[in-house]
């Protein structure tokens with residue numbers, strides 16, 4: 704079966720976007736892994752699927768698959784590409800759009816300056832929202848935020864805060880993201896047994912009260928150039944810790960995002976870029992992909 708696709712990125716976080724409204728797309732973990740594979744497939748951090756909604760107030764359903772094939776609750780950078788794609792493909796001229804995600808509705812708007820603003824939906828701070836097993840962990844309180852101390856295998860511990868921007872996030876404060884142990888601590892925390900659905904891991908450096916630098920080791924992918932929900936998680940955590948004031952510029956390796964948070968409403972503004980469109984024989988791709996030695 705031939706699928707039309709469009710390759711896009713939001714601040715360097717890259718996606719394969721599929722129109723599941725005009726063409727019959729049945730996504731499986733294996734198909735997502737094959738499409739996202741950097742050598743054997745098209746290559747991407749996530750696959751974004753546009754579908755007809757089931758929610759009466761939504762214009763479209765927005766589904767997200769990580770490079771490891773896992774389907775997840777939200778993708779912030781992807782949501783900006785989602786609305787750009789819907790408009791460019793003339794699936795709708797409505798602006799702003801309402802998209803149905805796993806935990807409810809989000810509102811997406813293309814701005815005059817070509818940026819995109821997204822109302823990111825529900826933000827929850829209780830460990831059960833992730834889920835995160837805090838049994839037996841020491842913790843401290845910093846302003847509104849609870850900081851958990853996670854023991855490290857080699858001794859010592861790492862302090863993190865946790866929240867759900869629909870998807871699960873753990874955020875660590877570091878002095879300098881360029882020397883942060885993202886490659887070691889990232890995977891250790893991402894698949895730590897205390898995180899029942901795994902977790903995205905953000906390393907945040909506070910530059911001033913309106914500016915942070917951020918690196919994210921993403922669940923199901925690894926380190927990406929940028930993570931939209933990770934930027935939201937870092938800013939919400941920083942504000943609750945009394946370190947930041949809204950709005951905050953989030954400097955990622957892939958570009959700048961602006962996050963506004965008033966304690967309930969979380970808004971993200973940033974770029975969305977279309978790189979190229981193409982088509983692929985999905986059955987042949989999966990067949991070839993399965994031949995590789997793993």
Ligand SMILES: N[C@H](CCC[C@H](N)C(=O)O)C(=O)O
Pocket residue numbers: 716748749767769775776777778779780781870871903921922923924929930931932933
């Ligand atoms: N890896 C994330 C999904 C993509 C999030 C990120 N690409 C963003 O822009 O929010 C997760 O497993 O929850």
